[in-house]
Amino acid sequence: MVPRNVFYAQSGGVTAVINATACGVIETARKSKRLGKVYAAKNGIIGALREELIDTSKESRSTIAGLRFTPAGAFGSCRYKLANAEDNRREYQRLIEVFKAHDIGYFFYNGGGDSQDTANKVAEFSRDQDFPITCIGIPKTVDNDLPLTDCCPGFGSVAKYVAISTREAGLDVASMAESSTKVFVLEVMGRHAGWIAAAAGLAKDHRNDPPHIILFPEIAFNRAAFLKKIKETVQKVGHCVVVASEGAQYKDGTFVADAGAKDAFGHTQLGGVAPTLVDMVKVEHGYKCHWSVADYLQRAARHVASKVDVEQAYAVGRAAVEFALAGKNAVLPIIVRDKTSKRYKWHIEVAPLSKVANVEKPLPRSYISKDGYGITAKGRSYLAPLIEGEDHPPYHNGLPAYVTLKGTMVRKKLRPFKV
Amino acid sequence: MVPRNVFYAQSGGVTAVINATACGVIETARKSKRLGKVYAAKNGIIGALREELIDTSKESRSTIAGLRFTPAGAFGSCRYKLANAEDNRREYQRLIEVFKAHDIGYFFYNGGGDSQDTANKVAEFSRDQDFPITCIGIPKTVDNDLPLTDCCPGFGSVAKYVAISTREAGLDVASMAESSTKVFVLEVMGRHAGWIAAAAGLAKDHRNDPPHIILFPEIAFNRAAFLKKIKETVQKVGHCVVVASEGAQYKDGTFVADAGAKDAFGHTQLGGVAPTLVDMVKVEHGYKCHWSVADYLQRAARHVASKVDVEQAYAVGRAAVEFALAGKNAVLPIIVRDKTSKRYKWHIEVAPLSKVANVEKPLPRSYISKDGYGITAKGRSYLAPLIEGEDHPPYHNGLPAYVTLKGTMVRKKLRPFKV
Numbered sequence: 155m156v157p158r159n160v161f162y163a164q165s166g167g168v169t170a171v172i173n174a175t176a177c178g179v180i181e182t183a184r185k186s187k188r189l190g191k192v193y194a195a196k197n198g199i200i201g202a203l204r205e206e207l208i209d210t211s212k213e214s215r216s217t218i219a220g221l222r223f224t225p226a227g228a229f230g231s232c233r234y235k236l237a238n239a240e241d242n243r244r245e246y247q248r249l250i251e252v253f254k255a256h257d258i259g260y261f262f263y264n265g266g267g268d269s270q271d272t273a274n275k276v277a278e279f280s281r282d283q284d285f286p287i288t289c290i291g292i293p294k295t296v297d298n299d300l301p302l303t304d305c306c307p308g309f310g311s312v313a314k315y316v317a318i319s320t321r322e323a324g325l326d327v328a329s330m331a332e333s334s335t336k337v338f339v340l341e342v343m344g345r346h347a348g349w350i351a352a353a354a355g356l357a358k359d360h361r362n363d364p365p366h367i368i369l370f371p372e373i374a375f376n377r378a379a380f381l382k383k384i385k386e387t388v389q390k391v392g393h394c395v396v397v398a399s400e401g402a403q404y405k406d407g408t409f410v411a412d413a414g415a416k417d418a419f420g421h422t423q424l425g426g427v428a429p430t431l432v433d434m435v436k437v438e439h440g441y442k443c444h445w446s447v448a449d450y451l452q453r454a455a456r457h458v459a460s461k462v463d464v465e466q467a468y469a470v471g472r473a474a475v476e477f478a479l480a481g482k483n484a485v486l487p488i489i490v491r492d493k494t495s496k497r498y499k500w501h502i503e504v505a506p507l508s509k510v511a512n513v514e515k516p517l518p519r520s521y522i523s524k525d526g527y528g529i530t531a532k533g534r535s536y537l538a539p540l541i542e543g544e545d546h547p548p549y550h551n552g553l554p555a556y557v558t559l560k561g562t563m564v565r566k567k568l569r570p571f572k573v
Numbered sequence: 574m575v576p577r578n579v580f581y582a583q584s585g586g587v588t589a590v591i592n593a594t595a596c597g598v599i600e601t602a603r604k605s606k607r608l609g610k611v612y613a614a615k616n617g618i619i620g621a622l623r624e625e626l627i628d629t630s631k632e633s634r635s636t637i638a639g640l641r642f643t644p645a646g647a648f649g650s651c652r653y654k655l656a657n658a659e660d661n662r663r664e665y666q667r668l669i670e671v672f673k674a675h676d677i678g679y680f681f682y683n684g685g686g687d688s689q690d691t692a693n694k695v696a697e698f699s700r701d702q703d704f705p706i707t708c709i710g711i712p713k714t715v716d717n718d719l720p721l722t723d724c725c726p727g728f729g730s731v732a733k734y735v736a737i738s739t740r741e742a743g744l745d746v747a748s749m750a751e752s753s754t755k756v757f758v759l760e761v762m763g764r765h766a767g768w769i770a771a772a773a774g775l776a777k778d779h780r781n782d783p784p785h786i787i788l789f790p791e792i793a794f795n796r797a798a799f800l801k802k803i804k805e806t807v808q809k810v811g812h813c814v815v816v817a818s819e820g821a822q823y824k825d826g827t828f829v830a831d832a833g834a835k836d837a838f839g840h841t842q843l844g845g846v847a848p849t850l851v852d853m854v855k856v857e858h859g860y861k862c863h864w865s866v867a868d869y870l871q872r873a874a875r876h877v878a879s880k881v882d883v884e885q886a887y888a889v890g891r892a893a894v895e896f897a898l899a900g901k902n903a904v905l906p907i908i909v910r911d912k913t914s915k916r917y918k919w920h921i922e923v924a925p926l927s928k929v930a931n932v933e934k935p936l937p938r939s940y941i942s943k944d945g946y947g948i949t950a951k952g953r954s955y956l957a958p959l960i961e962g963e964d965h966p967p968y969h970n971g972l973p974a975y976v977t978l979k980g981t982m983v984r985k986k987l988r989p990f991k992v
Contacts, residue, residue: 164748167749168745168748168749170741197751197752198752200751200752224744225741225744225745226741226744226745226747226748227748227749228748230747230748230749230751231748231749232749232751232752232753233749233752233753234752314971314972317971317972318876318972318973319870319874321972321973321975322589322644322645322869322870322873322874322875322876322973323868323869323870323873325643325644325645325873325975326587326644326645326869326872326873327869328645328649329583329587329645329646329647329649329650330586330587330646330649330650330651330652332616332619332649332651333616333617333619333651333652333653334651334652338869340870356970356971356972357972426848428866429845429848444868444869445866445868446866446867446868446869446870447847447864447865447866448865448870449742449863449864449865450741450742450745450746450757450863450865451738451741451742451759451865451867451870453745454741454742454744454745455738455741456741457737457741457877458876458877460971538970538971541970541971541972542970542971543971544965544968546963546965549963551775551957551960551961552733552736552775552879552957552960552961552962553733553736553737553740553775553776553960554737554740554741556740556744
């Protein structure tokens with residue numbers, strides 16, 4: 155049997171370790187004689203539709219190995235969700251055409267809940283079309299909101315970045331508080347769930363350590379209570395470090411960030427939750443404040459990735475290929491935590507895509523402290539192992555020596571397609 | 574001769590490596606039989622005036638060694654400038670009283686230009702008072718704006734952080750630009766000079782690498798030209814990464830940040846230069862944008878410090894003590910770059926405090942590219958060695974194991990003093 159080619163695509167917001175997953179897929183696939191070349195979509199599923207395929211067989215072994223320590227999406231990702239096949243035969247049909255034209259028998263889709271849904275639909279559609287494609291989802295998301303899997307590759311590294319940044323900025327504020335800045339607000343990602351904000355709690359070893367206040371999307375923001383807590387903390391500790399999820403919101407669902415200043419015409423909207431909170435504190439208490447918005451820095455920070463996260467990211471890539479070779483279809487590898495071991499141990503299991511697609515895993519209330527401003531011991535014991543270990547990238551001239559692909563494109567065979 | 578005690582104080586904004594300087598001072602002083610104990614001011618010169626002295630002899634050898642890899646000001650710093658002795662005899666007199674009461678013969682003042690000025694004045698005043706104190710300044714500032722010294726301890730690490738963050742966020746934006754974010758703005762420190770913003774230029778190895786635009790305080794901001802350059806870059810590269818100094822300003826000296834939105838009452842002022850720029854780009858071009866404000870994260874980021882910077886920070890601390898032991902007074906150690914060597918080499922020399930006090934070193938125009946949006950080869954060759962080498966801190970439970978002092982206070986002997 156002539157080996158069929160493999161198709162790999164990255165989807166949605168990228169992470170510090172999604173390329174480690176790509177590395178796991180490609181290195182594992184290269185070892186198998188039953189698989190052909192690995193083609194990667196340029197810019198995610200958009201590239202698949204446009205027949206823009208990168209031939210990874212043209213990349214050297216060391217470049218592929220370097221993906222393990224290179225952040226962001228080396229092949230490009232996209233925010234593009236395929237609609238249901240019934241409403242959208244055109245795009246599914248096109249995918250099958252592209253797969254046929256390039257003799258693709260395996261589709262690995264590396265993304266969040268939406269992508270797992272898409273992978274599942276492609277599996278069904280291809281079966282209906284009598285050109286069955288083995289479709290394997292691969293989990294990825296800094297948001298850590300996929301069900302079944304204990305955690306999501308990408309999350310551990312952003313968690314580590316946020317915990318370290320909180321600790322470091324906290325030391326800075328503590329140094330200066332006597333005569334200068336008393337309140338510092340760090341804004342972190344998490345529009346819908348507080349997983350990332352919760353990770354800041356790992357910086358706290360002792361009662362008065364930062365963060366003193368965490369704002370979760372799950373806990374309705376109460377301006378008066380927040381300002382009271384700020385004042386109490388400054389009076390007790392001398393300063394106050396706040397870590398705010400970008401999704402922090404009032405009881406009625408209004409984002410705190412959206413309640414910030416607008417210009418006279420009402421159309422300007424600057425700032426996020428951090429400057430909005432700082433503004434409240436300044437007006438109410440007159441404290442000198444500083445604020446930071448981590449934004450992409452947090453999810454791209456491969457220089458300080460979690461070793462556990464890198465290993466898991468690689469492992470799900472490898473497992474995806476192994477599942478395909480074992481004849482599995484419409485599944486994804488998930489990370490399972492060994493509940494019987496005292497030391498953190500994990501392994502990979504298989505789960506059906508249908509159970510993951512479009513289901514969000516919320517941050518459990520039991521991980522959030524009673525007052526809503528911190529994490530519990532239970533939350534800590536879930537989070538702590540995920541930031542364990544360092545996996546420093548190699549450096550050159552003082553900077554991480556991230557790899558760049560040649561990105562040789564596969565010759566197109568089909569007519570153009572408008573996305 | 575009974576050895577006299579040593580007094581050490583940190584001043585102004587802290588850095589990732591100012592404690593490495595403290596480590597150099599204390600470890601070197603501990604080795605000399607001609608010096609007594611090292612007392613450190615709690616919260617800088619304010620602590621000296623209040624007679625709040627931390628007895629570093631109570632700290633273990635490993636805690637002091639740990640200062641080398643612990644960011645921010647372990648003893649506390651402050652923003653407090655002593656006025657001239659003529660206008661302010663009270664504070665100078667008090668300092669001498671505190672020094673007398675605790676048998677202090679050596680004053681090491683670790684700070685920027687203001688602090689060097691203060692150290693110089695204390696030297697003069699103490700001489701006039703017939704209680705001569707050996708006063709040695711020690712350079713420190715992320716702003717890199719001290720004269721005479723080739724660079725300032727603290728700058729190399731913030732430079733490394735900014736260059737790495739620019740590279741990492743740049744990879745993220747490049748991954749997503751086809752269907753999502755096209756413009757990313759990173760705001761960095763530097764109210765008066767563009768040294769820190771310039772360091773972002775080190776991330777650029779190839780023509781189309783980020784940063785595509787750097788905004789310096791030294792180059793008048795031109796809205797139209799900026800927006801044109803954004804559009805050109807997006808059209809050519811597919812995306813655009815901007816690194817903006819917080820001090821970016823219009824020709825008339827108005828900060829770009831201050832031209833942002835205010836609320837209907839005019840008293841709210843959110844955001845800095847990054848959200849202001851993003852707002853311009855959105856309104857003009859409609860591109861999806863993201864922005865980040867690094868703020869304290871950048872100067873506290875010991876986890877990614879420059880090895881050269883750590884070594885220099887330690888070396889100036891050690892040299893300060895050696896100068897004192899050699900009978901020098903009213904001087905500071907400076908870092909001198911060996912101009913004859915091809916490889917970067919540096920050594921410490923001595924300079925008079927009077928020549929450093931209150932003089933700012935601007936970013937040379939020759940380091941900024943002709944169009945004002947990048948750095949030149951000359952700028953790069955100055956900056957590049959300063960971010961060389963990694964000096965990873967030890968980690969515990971996935972987080973840097975920064976040290977905390979016992980902070981045993983010296984018993985007060987004087988009446989209280991109101992600062």
